[in-house]
Amino acid sequence: MIKVENLHKTFGKDVKALNGLSFTANDGEITGILGPNGAGKTTCLRTLYGLLKADSGVATIDGISAVDNPIAARAQLGIFPDKFGLYERLTAYEQIDYFASIHGLSGSHKKQAIEEVLADLEMEDLAHRKTQGFSQGQRMKVTLAQALVHKPKNFVLDEPTRGLDVMSTRILRDYLARFKAQGHCILFSSHVMQEVAALCDRVVIVANGKLAAQGTPEELCQLAGESQLEEAFVKLIGSDEGVAA
Amino acid sequence: MSLGFSQLKALVIKEFKEAFRDKRALMTAFSMSLLAPVMIMVMSKTMIKEMVEKPTVYAEFVGVEYAPKLMEDFRDDNILPLSEAEGDSHAIWEKRGIKITIPETYAEDMVDGNIINIVLNADYSDKPSLAPIRRVKDVIRDHARAIGYKRLIMRGVDVRILRPLNLVEQDRAQPSSNAMMISMMLGLYLLMGAFMSGLATAIDSSAGERERNVLEMLLCQPISTLKVVLAKLTCTSAISMLSIVLMLTVTSISVGFVDLTKIGATFSIDAFTFTVLLVLLLPICIFAGALQLFFAFQAKSFKEAQSTVTMLIMLPAFVPIALIFLDNRPLWLDWIPVAGQSIIMEDLFKGLPIDWAALAVTSVVTIAMSAALVMGLAKKLKSEKVVMALS
Numbered sequence: 001m002i003k004v005e006n007l008h009k010t011f012g013k014d015v016k017a018l019n020g021l022s023f024t025a026n027d028g029e030i031t032g033i034l035g036p037n038g039a040g041k042t043t044c045l046r047t048l049y050g051l052l053k054a055d056s057g058v059a060t061i062d063g064i065s066a067v068d069n070p071i072a073a074r075a076q077l078g079i080f081p082d083k084f085g086l087y088e089r090l091t092a093y094e095q096i097d098y099f100a101s102i103h104g105l106s107g108s109h110k111k112q113a114i115e116e117v118l119a120d121l122e123m124e125d126l127a128h129r130k131t132q133g134f135s136q137g138q139r140m141k142v143t144l145a146q147a148l149v150h151k152p153k154n155f156v157l158d159e160p161t162r163g164l165d166v167m168s169t170r171i172l173r174d175y176l177a178r179f180k181a182q183g184h185c186i187l188f189s190s191h192v193m194q195e196v197a198a199l200c201d202r203v204v205i206v207a208n209g210k211l212a213a214q215g216t217p218e219e220l221c222q223l224a225g226e227s228q229l230e231e232a233f234v235k236l237i238g239s240d241e242g243v244a245a
Numbered sequence: 246m247s248l249g250f251s252q253l254k255a256l257v258i259k260e261f262k263e264a265f266r267d268k269r270a271l272m273t274a275f276s277m278s279l280l281a282p283v284m285i286m287v288m289s290k291t292m293i294k295e296m297v298e299k300p301t302v303y304a305e306f307v308g309v310e311y312a313p314k315l316m317e318d319f320r321d322d323n324i325l326p327l328s329e330a331e332g333d334s335h336a337i338w339e340k341r342g343i344k345i346t347i348p349e350t351y352a353e354d355m356v357d358g359n360i361i362n363i364v365l366n367a368d369y370s371d372k373p374s375l376a377p378i379r380r381v382k383d384v385i386r387d388h389a390r391a392i393g394y395k396r397l398i399m400r401g402v403d404v405r406i407l408r409p410l411n412l413v414e415q416d417r418a419q420p421s422s423n424a425m426m427i428s429m430m431l432g433l434y435l436l437m438g439a440f441m442s443g444l445a446t447a448i449d450s451s452a453g454e455r456e457r458n459v460l461e462m463l464l465c466q467p468i469s470t471l472k473v474v475l476a477k478l479t480c481t482s483a484i485s486m487l488s489i490v491l492m493l494t495v496t497s498i499s500v501g502f503v504d505l506t507k508i509g510a511t512f513s514i515d516a517f518t519f520t521v522l523l524v525l526l527l528p529i530c531i532f533a534g535a536l537q538l539f540f541a542f543q544a545k546s547f548k549e550a551q552s553t554v555t556m557l558i559m560l561p562a563f564v565p566i567a568l569i570f571l572d573n574r575p576l577w578l579d580w581i582p583v584a585g586q587s588i589i590m591e592d593l594f595k596g597l598p599i600d601w602a603a604l605a606v607t608s609v610v611t612i613a614m615s616a617a618l619v620m621g622l623a624k625k626l627k628s629e630k631v632v633m634a635l636s
Contacts, residue, residue: 049464049465049466049630051461051464051465052629053629071467071468071469072467074465074466074467075467077465079462079465079466081462081465082461083458084458084462085454085457085458085459085460087259087263087457087459087461088264088457089262089263090259090262090263090266091372094262095571097255098255098259098468101251101254101255102252102255102256102467102468103466103467104248106251146462170523183272192405198448230578
């Protein structure tokens, strides 16, 4: 379970990135974070990873504070970051192995975990190729595999479908649905409304660094009196700004 | 195996895999080691040639006809009249303008026993003229002395009367100190090698990873930044060290092909020298790696890292040269990185006994400074500034 309470974060003197943001992502649910560019999504997620320190407020992962004990909190997380690069001189297998070792897996247990994740993502044929020259979809798979190889209880994805084709998006979606069924907590930020509507159990809308609305996609539509999530989103954040971007 | 150690092991293995698959960085690292002996051989061959041979000197002579015997001596020493020079060398020596004037009255004065003024006119501040001027002076002095001795002997005087004192010089320097220039070059080269070889790897694993967007992912993992820095440092310094071993091996083989005995010098890298040099340079490799990582991690881009870190290479080149000009070295210089090692290396090449205490102190200081850099960098990597620079 990921819990964010009253997070405040100011950059420089007057750039308020987070202004009292609170929400909860429950186990066994996919929670989507929606928000225009610059709403504070990435800042919020980076606070969860323990990379940024909030000025005030609490961010906990399974009850462990990401501020006070970032290393223990990160151990409970699988992270698909905003910008995912690959070690291009390593093979996909070596890369997944590397992250598995960092998460404390070793020996036959590690080997088995890697084999499983490779099979789950249908990437056995990619495994022993160097990742240089991989397509966007293949890169996504490697990043996903390295984030999930240790089977984290909580999983955070920052705009994972950027630049993916339909096939890769489907693989990702199926995989997330399976994780959810196993009772994992998934937090998911995105700009693609259809995807959020199709995938998420609950949606958290963030604007100007605070919570604008939350609920199931249907509830949000009702709240705004619109039939489409996109229209509801624009209405709820109170402007058209950022949507086109 | 504890989690902490297995994490570090995974980090180190990954760094090595990446470094050894980066052909460009490896080439930079090892090309320097392979070029070292070539440079040293070329330099020492030129040096030997200069010291052993007497290149022709052309001078403008006035009144050659008055002193044929003196002219013979000049000719024996390969000092010839400018008129005999051809082509380029004529232009060069004409510009240098070394002019020797023998007076018309030479023969008369010689017979009468008067002092004869031979005028040597030249630019004494012109460096290339210095050796020729010295040779001209030597020829004239020797010629005059020979005549003087003959005059005394003819008068039945023992020439020893002219030498009431005799200076017996005892040079305590070991034979190998004559090869000082060569060993100084080698020392400088080794220090440069320690600094340069890990450079490409250091930049690639820090600023390079940031630019390839893999640093953020790594910083989000449940590992301390100290381990990240240590793994990168291990790899960078291992590559420098490997490059130094290669450089020493190839150099010790290749100096065998240069006949240094011609200039009365012996120079060889025996097992002892080899080991001491390695012990001496290991902390330097670590220090260089730490310094490079420290600056490369703070650069905003690969390019910026390259230009900042390249400046660091000036350090090993600058310190030993500065040391030459310091007549009274302060004691603390023996302890600080680069200077301390450079001083011990100088003693080692001179064949002087090694100051083990100084070696230990300078090694400890160097490693302590590296540790401070590592801790500082690990702390910096936790700061928000670094994270903000990620995007």
